[in-house]
Amino acid sequence: MKARPIFAALALLCPLALQAAPDAKEKPDSVLPVDSSSLVRVNSTNQAFDFFRPWTKKAPYMRRGLGVVLADQQILVTAELVANRTYVELEKADSAEKSQAEVLVVDYDCNLALLKPVNPEFLAKARPLKLDTGARVGDSAMILQLESNGLIAQTPATITTITVTGYPMDQLALLTYRISAPLQNREGSFTIPAVRNGRLLGLLMRYDGRSQTADLIPAPVIAHFLADAKLEKYPGFPRAGIAFAGTRDPQFRRYIGLTEPGGVYVTEVKPGSPGAIAGVRKGDVILSVAGKAVDQDGNYASDDFGRISFSHLTNTVAHSGDTVEFVLLRDGKRVTIPLVLAPIDRRGVLSDPYQFDRQPRYFILGGLVFQELSRAYLQEWGGGWPKEAPQRLVYLDMFQSDKEKAGRKVVFLSQVLPSPNNLGYQNLDHLVVKKVNGVEIKSLEDLVKAAEGPVDGFHKIEFEDDPGFIFLDAEAAEKGKTQLQQDYSIPSLENLN
Amino acid sequence: MVFRFLGISLFAVLATAGIPVQAAKVADSLVRIQATSQEPNYRAPWSGGEVVSGVGAGFVVSGNRIMTNAHVVSNGRFLTVSKEGDPKPYPARVLHVAHDCDLALLTVEDPDFFKNTTALEFGDIPAIESTVSVYGYPIGGDRLSVTRGVVSRIDFQPYSHSGVDSHLTIQIDAAINPGNSGGPVLQDGKVVGVAFQGYSGDVAQNVGYMIPTPVVQRFLKDVEDGQYDRYVDLTISYHPLHNPAMRKALGVTEEDKGVFVGSVYGGGVSDGILKPGDVLLAIDGLPIASDGTVVMNGEDPVEMAEVVERKYRNDKVNFDILREGKPMNVTLSLTHPWPFSLQANAYDEKPRFVVFGGLVFQPVDANFMAEHNPEDLRLRYNFDQFITQGIYREREEIITLSAVLADPINAYAAEFRYDIVDKINDRKIRKLSDVSAAFKEPADYYVIEMVGDGRPIVLERKAVEDARNRIIARYGVNKEENLEK
Numbered sequence: 018m019k020a021r022p023i024f025a026a027l028a029l030l031c032p033l034a035l036q037a038a039p040d041a042k043e044k045p046d047s048v049l050p051v052d053s054s055s056l057v058r059v060n061s062t063n064q065a066f067d068f069f070r071p072w073t074k075k076a077p078y079m080r081r082g083l084g085v086v087l088a089d090q091q092i093l094v095t096a097e098l099v100a101n102r103t104y105v106e107l108e109k110a111d112s113a114e115k116s117q118a119e120v121l122v123v124d125y126d127c128n129l130a131l132l133k134p135v136n137p138e139f140l141a142k143a144r145p146l147k148l149d150t151g152a153r154v155g156d157s158a159m160i161l162q163l164e165s166n167g168l169i170a171q172t173p174a175t176i177t178t179i180t181v182t183g184y185p186m187d188q189l190a191l192l193t194y195r196i197s198a199p200l201q202n203r204e205g206s207f208t209i210p211a212v213r214n215g216r217l218l219g220l221l222m223r224y225d226g227r228s229q230t231a232d233l234i235p236a237p238v239i240a241h242f243l244a245d246a247k248l249e250k251y252p253g254f255p256r257a258g259i260a261f262a263g264t265r266d267p268q269f270r271r272y273i274g275l276t277e278p279g280g281v282y283v284t285e286v287k288p289g290s291p292g293a294i295a296g297v298r299k300g301d302v303i304l305s306v307a308g309k310a311v312d313q314d315g316n317y318a319s320d321d322f323g324r325i326s327f328s329h330l331t332n333t334v335a336h337s338g339d340t341v342e343f344v345l346l347r348d349g350k351r352v353t354i355p356l357v358l359a360p361i362d363r364r365g366v367l368s369d370p371y372q373f374d375r376q377p378r379y380f381i382l383g384g385l386v387f388q389e390l391s392r393a394y395l396q397e398w399g400g401g402w403p404k405e406a407p408q409r410l411v412y413l414d415m416f417q418s419d420k421e422k423a424g425r426k427v428v429f430l431s432q433v434l435p436s437p438n439n440l441g442y443q444n445l446d447h448l449v450v451k452k453v454n455g456v457e458i459k460s461l462e463d464l465v466k467a468a469e470g471p472v473d474g475f476h477k478i479e480f481e482d483d484p485g486f487i488f489l490d491a492e493a494a495e496k497g498k499t500q501l502q503q504d505y506s507i508p509s510l511e512n513l514n
Numbered sequence: 515m516v517f518r519f520l521g522i523s524l525f526a527v528l529a530t531a532g533i534p535v536q537a538a539k540v541a542d543s544l545v546r547i548q549a550t551s552q553e554p555n556y557r558a559p560w561s562g563g564e565v566v567s568g569v570g571a572g573f574v575v576s577g578n579r580i581m582t583n584a585h586v587v588s589n590g591r592f593l594t595v596s597k598e599g600d601p602k603p604y605p606a607r608v609l610h611v612a613h614d615c616d617l618a619l620l621t622v623e624d625p626d627f628f629k630n631t632t633a634l635e636f637g638d639i640p641a642i643e644s645t646v647s648v649y650g651y652p653i654g655g656d657r658l659s660v661t662r663g664v665v666s667r668i669d670f671q672p673y674s675h676s677g678v679d680s681h682l683t684i685q686i687d688a689a690i691n692p693g694n695s696g697g698p699v700l701q702d703g704k705v706v707g708v709a710f711q712g713y714s715g716d717v718a719q720n721v722g723y724m725i726p727t728p729v730v731q732r733f734l735k736d737v738e739d740g741q742y743d744r745y746v747d748l749t750i751s752y753h754p755l756h757n758p759a760m761r762k763a764l765g766v767t768e769e770d771k772g773v774f775v776g777s778v779y780g781g782g783v784s785d786g787i788l789k790p791g792d793v794l795l796a797i798d799g800l801p802i803a804s805d806g807t808v809v810m811n812g813e814d815p816v817e818m819a820e821v822v823e824r825k826y827r828n829d830k831v832n833f834d835i836l837r838e839g840k841p842m843n844v845t846l847s848l849t850h851p852w853p854f855s856l857q858a859n860a861y862d863e864k865p866r867f868v869v870f871g872g873l874v875f876q877p878v879d880a881n882f883m884a885e886h887n888p889e890d891l892r893l894r895y896n897f898d899q900f901i902t903q904g905i906y907r908e909r910e911e912i913i914t915l916s917a918v919l920a921d922p923i924n925a926y927a928a929e930f931r932y933d934i935v936d937k938i939n940d941r942k943i944r945k946l947s948d949v950s951a952a953f954k955e956p957a958d959y960y961v962i963e964m965v966g967d968g969r970p971i972v973l974e975r976k977a978v979e980d981a982r983n984r985i986i987a988r989y990g991v992n993k994e995e996n997l998e999k
Contacts, residue, residue, distance in 0.1 A: 260967055262969035265926055266925070266926035266972070268974050268977060269969065269971075269972045272959050272961065272972040272974075282969050284967050285967040403891055404891075408894070408895055408898055409899065409903070411891065415891060416892060416895075439757070440758070441754060441756030441760065442757060473763075475762075475763045483751050483776040483777045483902060484751070484753045484776035484777075485790045487757070487760060488763035493759070
């Protein structure tokens with residue numbers, strides 16, 4: 018119960034910060050309204066799993082960032098900073114005093130994470146920052162970095178564009194502030210805050226040194242994340258699950274009978290998504306969302322940001338569980354459909370778009386390594402993976418991933434660890450598994466179960482690709498297990514978690 | 515990998531004095547070929563392409579014919595040949611060309627040309643480690659060049675001229691350079707091969723390849739009836755049977771024998787006769803080893819396919835097989851080459867296309883891919899995996915929107931470039947002629963649906979008609995479609 022007085026102290030501090038803000042507004046931006054007690058260095062030791070050898074981890078590495086202290090001693094950082102973490106440490110900017118941190122919530126879709134020091138005294142004297150969600154195009158901001166001596170380095174920036182763009186995990190397009198700022202390269206680049214008048218405007222998400230432009234995860238997205246983080250179970254940003262095309266082409270507008278000025282054409286509704294559940298169909302024209310008219314490009318007139326994509330209304334203004342009204346043009350008639358928003362269920366997709374903090378799933382049978390397709394596996398080929406990785410798997414990941422009925426996974430033979438019983442198969446790799454012992458394979462669990470029932474002493478493994486099928490001697494595979502583990506230093510022949 | 519022979523416009527005038535005996539004899543039959551060719555233009559398919567010229571070698575064979583490589587005379591518009599010691603270039607024409615094994619036969623109308631020439635005779639496959647001489651007109655000078663080398667390897671190798679065919683090939687360590695193409699390789703006064711490809715750049719050194727006489731003789735025999743019938747492949751994939759469990763499960767009892775069939779490609783000669791999972795034990799009575807080799811006429815073991823390689827159109831092939839453990843004997847006729855050859859480099863063909871409303875539609879084939887080199891992953895997948903994923907079963911050609919000739923009526927179509935056409939006005943598009951036919955059907959709107967999740971492209975008939983002459987004039991489209999090869 019030691020924590021209580023500190024909470025009280027923080028509650029007292031907050032109004033002070035509020036009072037300070039109006040004063041700061043009057044002063045020019047060069048007067049720094051944020052001191053180092055609102056910031057904390059975050060050193061995260063991370064260790065990624067090796068998707069080519071799913072039983073091992075790669076070498077650990079450290080990422081550093083500058084976390085922002087929020088109310089309740091919580092620290093905001095980017096999710097990238099703590100991806101695949103093994104140990105997260107906080108370090109005070111001025112005194113270099115350290116404390117271990119625990120991660121409360123991490124959401125890779127919006128690239129945000131919330132930490133808390135293990136030692137409750139650690140941030141007792143910190144001055145928490147509040148959010149400033151009111152930034153507009155043309156406003157100034159200050160980018161904060163730490164010098165190695167603990168002093169704050171500040172770089173002035175200007176917000177040049179406010180738009181909805183793709184975030185690093187490529188799963189959501191969310192509101193973004195694009196800023197122009199001549200940033201210097203300093204250590205701790207995995208979280209860099211931007212402030213204005215003593216309040217947090219956003220966190221840097223990416224920076225292009227050549228054009229000196231950066232994208233910020235803006236305060237409205239952070240506010241959505243923080244509100245959801247207060248819930249017992251963090252729900253995640255919602256998605257409507259609707260893909261659309263613009264309707265600028267006048268011939269196309271006449272063809273679909275669209276006489277009104279705006280509207281976008283629904284090209285795809287992902288199975289099982291909120292849009293599908295609400296009954297939105299391919300060919301519908303979306304005329305308005307949440308009472309806002311949608312123009313030919315899919316934008317609406319936001320009071321705050323000008324014309325931005327209507328997806329801001331469904332994924333950031335609204336929260337999971339909220340109902341948003343869609344007005345559609347269907348067969349020449351206006352239809353109003355309430356759509357109950359929900360986050361994407363990533364367990365349901367064919368190929369997981371990203372995977373952190375979890376060991377890859379695999380199963381080894383007679384030296385044959387079976388895995389489930391994921392984007393992370395393909396990314397082991399490096400930045401050029403769409404061209405470098407096996408074409409069949411890339412195709413399934415990129416073009417089939419959200420087409421399938423929920424739950425099916427692509428199980429494939431990733432490699433063969435040569436051993437006596439798999440002689441002749443040692444060049445096989447990247448073959449999609451269709452059946453094992455006559456049982457159709459839709460997940461790794463299916464395969465494990467099917468492998469319990471060899472027929473006439475053989476495992477018959479059928480592939481969707483050439484050579485079509487192979488047989489394994491079931492007894493030899495079973496007997497060779499220990500030797501295989503010894504030879505290749507494999508602690509376990511399966512991971513299904 | 516195939517050498518682009520160099521465009522040299524000077525003619526070699528070569529005296530035979532001072533050349534050793536074998537070279538002197540060969541010089542009587544050696545021919546320098548000057549080829550002017552026109553490369554097809556797959557970016558503006560209605561126009562003729564760039565005119566280029568090059569030099570290759572050839573040699574006189576029986577019947578007043580000249581043998582050379584197909585790639586020396588491909589897309590040829592005008593050919594001249596000249597021989598040693600005769601300053602005159604003679605116009606020549608192609609009698610037969612075999613793009614699947616990179617060989618061609620030419621002739622010269624002027625009977626004077628063949629006076630004082632000797633038709634070279636063919637020998638057998640030279641022994642490994644024996645020495646051979648390569649004749650030709652490689653870069654580095656204009657006159658006859660002779661290099662010597664050792665036979666390094668005899669193997670099945672891909673022929674890069676078509677890019678998809680593999681035949682018996684002999685690797686030699688003599689330097690084979692651009693301009694050697696089509697020249698004879700001799701041993702003991704007999705032709706034992708035709709120089710045809712090597713490695714370019716720094717990939718490998720002293721690696722040259724020649725087409726051995728079984729392939730050359732087969733070509734000569736094939737054209738005896740006046741036309742070239744091409745190779746007929748089994749169009750199956752087969753795999754070694756090394757794994758004991760696999761052998762046991764398939765019921766193969768004989769040690770080290772047999773391969774198993776992985777895929778049987780639809781529309782090929784084995785379709786409906788062989789099945790995936792069949793074990794091939796013997797071909798025409800010759801036992802097939804578990805690595806897929808056979809021993810023919812007491813020679814060294816060669817790939818099983820070599821038995822089929824030496825056959826001709828409509829010949830039969832007999833297999834002893836095991837199907838689900840039961841011994842069977844099946845015979846198939848080599849009636850026709852596999853119909854879906856879009857992955858092969860094509861020559862002597864005009865690009866095929868349809869232009870409608872400024873939208874250019876083209877079939878995707880190796881020539882198209884080489885010229886456009888599109889980044890689009892879906893298009894690349896459909897091309898590369900056309901056979902392996904059985905895409906040919908859904909459509910025999912992949913039709914793409916290859917270009918948009920910008921005009922107000924297609925101002926919003928640029929984003930669809932390199933998409934694959936799925937349907938036009940609900941008609942499934944399986945080949946280029948379907949595109950042409952769909953646009954000829956009267957309709958108020960032409961609705962072009964692409965593979966994937968985008969919106970359709972919509973063109974109004976009236977708008978297309980109004981824009982037609984404007985687009986033709988502005989872009990110099992002298993032909994709105996070409997459906998024929």
